[in-house]
Amino acid sequence: MTKPRTTGLKPWISLSGIGVFAVLLLAVAPLVLTDHWLNNLGKYCCWAIAAVGIGLAWGRGGMLVMGQGVFFALGAYSMAMHLTLETAGDRIPGFMVLYDPLAPLPMFWEPFRSAGFTLLAIVLLPVVVAGALGYALFKRRVKGAYFAILTQALAVALAVLISSTIRETGGDTGLSDFKYFFGFVLNDPANRQMVYLIAAALLIVCLLAVWQFYRSRFGELLVATRDAEERVRFLGYDPANIKLVAFIVSALMASIGGALFVPIVGIITPAEIGAAASIFMIAGVALGGRASLFGPALGAMAVGWGQSSLGSTWPDGWTYVLGLLFIVVILFLPNGLSSLPARLAAARRKPDVPPTPAIAAAELEEARS
Amino acid sequence: MAPLLNGSAQGALLLLAALGLSLTFGQMGVINMAHGEFLMIGAFAAYLVQQVITASNLSIPVALPVAFVVAGLFGLVLEVTIIRWMYRRPLDTLLVTVGVGLILQQAALQIFPSQGVPVEKPRWLDGQLTILGYNWPLRQVFTILLATVCVAALSAWLKYTSFGRRIRATVHNRDLAETTGISTRSIDRLTFFVGSGLAGVAGVAASLIGGTNSQMGAQYIIPAFLVVAAGGIGQLKGTVIAAWAVGVALSFFAYWTTGSLAQVLAFILVIVFLQLRPQGLFTVRTRSLA
Numbered sequence: 156m157t158k159p160r161t162t163g164l165k166p167w168i169s170l171s172g173i174g175v176f177a178v179l180l181l182a183v184a185p186l187v188l189t190d191h192w193l194n195n196l197g198k199y200c201c202w203a204i205a206a207v208g209i210g211l212a213w214g215r216g217g218m219l220v221m222g223q224g225v226f227f228a229l230g231a232y233s234m235a236m237h238l239t240l241e242t243a244g245d246r247i248p249g250f251m252v253l254y255d256p257l258a259p260l261p262m263f264w265e266p267f268r269s270a271g272f273t274l275l276a277i278v279l280l281p282v283v284v285a286g287a288l289g290y291a292l293f294k295r296r297v298k299g300a301y302f303a304i305l306t307q308a309l310a311v312a313l314a315v316l317i318s319s320t321i322r323e324t325g326g327d328t329g330l331s332d333f334k335y336f337f338g339f340v341l342n343d344p345a346n347r348q349m350v351y352l353i354a355a356a357l358l359i360v361c362l363l364a365v366w367q368f369y370r371s372r373f374g375e376l377l378v379a380t381r382d383a384e385e386r387v388r389f390l391g392y393d394p395a396n397i398k399l400v401a402f403i404v405s406a407l408m409a410s411i412g413g414a415l416f417v418p419i420v421g422i423i424t425p426a427e428i429g430a431a432a433s434i435f436m437i438a439g440v441a442l443g444g445r446a447s448l449f450g451p452a453l454g455a456m457a458v459g460w461g462q463s464s465l466g467s468t469w470p471d472g473w474t475y476v477l478g479l480l481f482i483v484v485i486l487f488l489p490n491g492l493s494s495l496p497a498r499l500a501a502a503r504r505k506p507d508v509p510p511t512p513a514i515a516a517a518e519l520e521e522a523r524s
Numbered sequence: 525m526a527p528l529l530n531g532s533a534q535g536a537l538l539l540l541a542a543l544g545l546s547l548t549f550g551q552m553g554v555i556n557m558a559h560g561e562f563l564m565i566g567a568f569a570a571y572l573v574q575q576v577i578t579a580s581n582l583s584i585p586v587a588l589p590v591a592f593v594v595a596g597l598f599g600l601v602l603e604v605t606i607i608r609w610m611y612r613r614p615l616d617t618l619l620v621t622v623g624v625g626l627i628l629q630q631a632a633l634q635i636f637p638s639q640g641v642p643v644e645k646p647r648w649l650d651g652q653l654t655i656l657g658y659n660w661p662l663r664q665v666f667t668i669l670l671a672t673v674c675v676a677a678l679s680a681w682l683k684y685t686s687f688g689r690r691i692r693a694t695v696h697n698r699d700l701a702e703t704t705g706i707s708t709r710s711i712d713r714l715t716f717f718v719g720s721g722l723a724g725v726a727g728v729a730a731s732l733i734g735g736t737n738s739q740m741g742a743q744y745i746i747p748a749f750l751v752v753a754a755g756g757i758g759q760l761k762g763t764v765i766a767a768w769a770v771g772v773a774l775s776f777f778a779y780w781t782t783g784s785l786a787q788v789l790a791f792i793l794v795i796v797f798l799q800l801r802p803q804g805l806f807t808v809r810t811r812s813l814a
Binding site for chain 1: 549555606609610613614615616618619620622623624625626627629630633634742746749750753782783784785787788791792794795798799802
């Protein structure tokens with residue numbers, strides 16, 4: 156695996172790249188795309204927000220987070236509960252009445268009536284959960300495959316829990332039929348455009364945040380921890396704290412992505428947050444380039460687009476494409492498409508020597524750690 | 525008492541699923557997420573055997589070795605084509621095999637009916653065995669027996685045969701093993717064949733208890749990994765105890781609450797346990813830092 160210190164580009168080039176991306180998403184897209192595709196693009200933006208976080212934790216931090224669905228769910232269900240209550244007004248949400256007409260509103264739903272509490276929950280819940288989980292795991296030096304399997308197990312557990320609590324969370328059918336979004340009528344195209352713009356703007360904010368992270372001292376430490384955790388420890392830093400920060404930030408981003416997913420897509424079900432969905436979120440990051448700045452976001456959007464175009468016309472084929480994508484990208488291009496130009500350039504410079512020695516050295520380092 | 529037996533049978537099934545993993549993950553350090561799909565292949569192999577040998581009394585005993593070989597061959601192909609390139613990149617192996625698992629699942633979904641196929645239970649598994657005044661369904665006793673036989677065979681194979689010695693030597697010190705003339709590459713292939721084959725055997729057992737469909741592997745893979753992790757990497761006895769404990773815990777939780785809540789609670793239990801003992805139940809003491 157090649158491990159570029161930064162994205163390989165000068166910071167100001169990356170920054171202007173974000174600027175171009177912002178103009179495309181915020182100004183050009185609403186003008187040229189139909190309402191339907193703008194809504195789809197909003198959905199991809201939500202996945203991209205989560206993907207930017209995965210890029211931070213996995214690409215830069217070396218923590219393969221296979222359970223981002225958990226944090227996606229925290230944001231999504233917080234938002235969905237609020238929108239459901241807003242739609243229901245003073246009454247009990249429709250799906251609950253269906254199972255038991257006299258059932259009271261579950262206790263944990265009550266605070267989500269307040270818009271402020273909901274927004275706070277979307278931010279604080281993932282921070283608290285990821286903080287507690289990450290603290291426990293990283294302090295015990297749980298890493299590598301163990302960490303990946305444990306996070307995936309949590310995503311499975313949460314999906315099963317939600318599926319089985321049909322009265323409280325809507326179960327497998329999920330929560331849907333939202334009419335209002337913080338007072339705005341969701342059916343109105345103008346309001347839908349506004350929700351899209353919020354998602355796109357937050358994606359840009361997340362990109363700016365990781366841009367700043369990557370060029371900061373913290374970003375250097377994070378990469379150092381990924382590549383040689385013991386050396387970082389011997390230098391007097393606590394790798395657990397460094398990883399914890401990255402993990403919390405990535406969880407927060409997943410939660411924000413989930414929260415915006417709900418008004419844009421209009422439904423949230425356990426299928427959107429379980430094991431398969433968590434792996435789906437990783438696919439885009441792997442494709443785009445886990446350690447690069449734009450790779451995760453662009454990769455997630457590409458995979459999202461693939462799912463909604465190919466996945467709806469030819470669902471069987473889409474699964475094969477997704478599976479092959481994992482195999483081909485990880486096997487031949489572990490740093491994703493974003494590393495392609497550099498590798499091509501390296502191959503052109505030395506046509507007889509494939510650009511593997513540097514990669515092998517880096518891998519050896521990883522195997523030793 | 526009923527949950528205890530139920531749990532033991534559930535644990536035995538989990539053990540069968542985890543046994544192959546403890547070989548490939550524990551001994552070789554390969555994280556094979558397609559292991560669940562190899563289990564599924566074993567179950568479908570049992571179904572196909574039943575299409576040829578229609579007498580279910582006979583077909584299941586035949587299906588066991590067939591499933592072992594078929595799943596083992598799938599594992600062998602995976603090792604030769606993909607995994608051999610990735611021994612230095614454990615986390616990436618995980619993702620690649622996720623991709624392989626997705627493809628195998630989808631292929632099974634298209635080849636076989638999407639609602640799954642019926643695997644007929646042999647008549648000699650219908651009855652009950654009465655021991656100490658309790659009725660033990662033969663199907664569960666069979667699962668426990670099968671798991672016991674597999675564990676005994678595997679540990680004897682690892683301990684007493686020259687293949688087993690070579691595998692252990694390769695695990696302990698690859699370079700030194702190679703110096704003494706062991707072909708570590710063929711040992712890798714052999715280990716992977718046996719590990720994947722055991723998943724096939726587990727698949728036959730699973731097909732007798734639950735449904736046989738394209739999704740069945742996915743529901744075993746995470747619990748099986750947790751069992752291997754909780755037992756301690758490369759520790760057969762740890763895997764056995766962990767599988768039994770998780771099975772019994774699942775069964776008791778299900779007895780007190782509901783099935784799905786039991787799953788959640790069992791997961792949390794294992795995660796908490798790994799908090800207390802990150803290296804698992806039994807550990808090999810090393811001087812390594814990790």
